[in-house]
Amino acid sequence: xxxxxxxxxxxxxxxxxxxxxxxxxxxxxxxxxxxxxxxxxxxxxxxxxxxxxxxxxxxxxxxxxxxxxxxxxxxxxxxxxxxxxxxxxxxxxxxxxxxxxxxxxxxxxxxxxxxxxxxxxxxxxxxxxxxxxxxxxxxxxxxxxxxxxxxxxxxxxxxxxxxxxxxxxxxxxxxxxxxxxxxxxxxxxxxxxxxxxxxxxxxxxxxxxxxxxxxxxxxx
Ligand code: ADP
Ligand code: AMP
Numbered sequence: 001x002x003x004x005x006x007x008x009x010x011x012x013x014x015x016x017x018x019x020x021x022x023x024x025x026x027x028x029x030x031x032x033x034x035x036x037x038x039x040x041x042x043x044x045x046x047x048x049x050x051x052x053x054x055x056x057x058x059x060x061x062x063x064x065x066x067x068x069x070x071x072x073x074x075x076x077x078x079x080x081x082x083x084x085x086x087x088x089x090x091x092x093x094x095x096x097x098x099x100x101x102x103x104x105x106x107x108x109x110x111x112x113x114x115x116x117x118x119x120x121x122x123x124x125x126x127x128x129x130x131x132x133x134x135x136x137x138x139x140x141x142x143x144x145x146x147x148x149x150x151x152x153x154x155x156x157x158x159x160x161x162x163x164x165x166x167x168x169x170x171x172x173x174x175x176x177x178x179x180x181x182x183x184x185x186x187x188x189x190x191x192x193x194x195x196x197x198x199x200x201x202x203x204x205x206x207x208x209x210x211x212x213x214x215x216x217x218x219x220x
Contacts, residue, residue, distance in 0.1 A: 001024065001026065001080045001108045001109070001212065001215070001216070002080055002081055002100070002105055002106065002107050002108050002109075003020075003026075003080070003081070003082045003083065003107075003108060003109050003110075003111065003212070004083045004086075004087070004107060004109070004110040004111070004186075005017050005020075005082060005083065005084045005111050005113065006110050006111060006112045006113065006182065006183070006186070006192075007112060007113035007114065007115065007197060008115065008121055008172060008175045008179075008180075009121065009125060009168070009171045009172065009175060010115070010120075010121035010122070010124040010125040010128070010168075011113040011114070011115045011121065011124075011197045012113050012115070012124075012197050012201065012204055013030075013084045013085065013113060014030060014032075014033075014084055014085075014136055015136060015142070015201055016113065016201075016204060016205060016208060017030065017082050017084040018134075018136075019205050020082055020205075020208065020209075020212075021082055023209065024080070024082075024212065025079075026079065026080040026081055026082050027076045027077060027081050027082065028082050028084060029068075029071055029072075029077075029081055029082065029083050029084065029086070030084040030085050031064060031067060031068070031083075031084075031085040031086040031088075032084075032085045033134065034067055034071070035049045035053060035059060035067075036053075039053070045063065045067075048063065049063065053161075053162055054161055054162065054167070055162075055167060055170060056162050056166075056167035056168070056169075056170035056171035056174060057170070057174065058088055058089065058174060058178060061089055061091045061092055061095070064086060064087075064088075064092055065091075065092060065095040065099075068083075068086055068092075068095070068096065068099065069095075069099050072099055072100070072103065072105075073103060083096075087182060088175075088178060088179045088182075089178050089179065089182075090181060090182065090185065093182055093185055093186075107189075107191050108191070108215060109191055109193060109211070109212070109215055110186040110191050110192045110193070111193055111194075111195060111208060111211070112183060112186075112192055112193065112194040112195070113195055113197035113204065114194050114195065114196060114197050114198070115197040115198050116198070118172055120198065121168075121172060122165075122168055122169075122172075124138060124141065125163045125168045125171075126163060126164075126165065126168065127139040127140055127141065128159070128160065128163050129144070129148075129157035129158065129159060130157060130158055130159075130160055131150035131152070131153065131155050131157050131158075132155055132158075133150060133152055133153045133155065135150050135151065135152050135153075137150075137151075137157060141200075141201070142201060144157065193211055195207045195208055195211065
């Protein structure tokens with residue numbers, strides 16, 4: 001299955017994507033993770049992206065399109081993929097459709113994780129804690145077993161710079177202006193389905209799995 005997980009920052013894309021990738025054995029492709037990995041390794045790409053990411057702005061389209069083109073052509077995407085955080089603009093969506101055409105694939109579904117209002121998203125982002133191993137927690141909604149430490153590797157958790165108040169407000173604004181219009185775009189293409197992202201983590205997961213299982217058996 002070729003899936004896009006769509007939604008505002010903090011809607012739960014990364015949380016759901018990790019669980020879905022395991023259940024359906026497809027790679028989880030998070031453009032945010034790819035950029036953060038480049039930042040950590042101080043690559044040219046990472047250094048170029050840093051100033052945008054710190055402010056909560058979008059990294060330029062040509063950079064992202066190049067990343068996705070590369071990643072989707074890798075062999076582990078042959079039987080499907082789960083995109084998280086891409087596309088975020090209309091040019092990125094157009095480019096995705098061109099890339100998929102070129103490699104003889106198409107999107108099966110764009111899942112819109114709907115979480116109104118902003119207050120809830122702000123609470124989720126402000127309380128998110130990350131581990132260098134990729135695991136992610138929330139101080140209240142998904143706390144680690146030992147405060148401040150990763151359940152999986154025991155390392156100290158950190159608070160992303162762009163999960164601080166000022167950057168969060170900007171990211172939500174960027175989402176509304178540049179990314180939300182894609183809901184119309186994919187609705188017109190007939191591939192958009194919306195799930196209630198305001199429910200708990202496992203309820204959202206169950207709803208998404210139901211939709212994906214229906215899609216696989218041709219019920220939707
Ligand atoms: P995104 O990838 O969409 O930016 P995340 O998956 O990282 O969002 O989730 C943001 C924060 O909210 C994380 O700390 C996560 O643990 C928490 N979270 C995710 N889904 C839910 C949910 N359904 N209810 C409460 N908290 C959630
Ligand atoms: P995320 O981890 O998805 O919240 O992304 C973190 C940051 O990475 C965003 O605020 C952007 O600065 C950058 N980023 C990730 N994906 C994209 C994208 N598709 N287009 C532009 N910038 C992106």
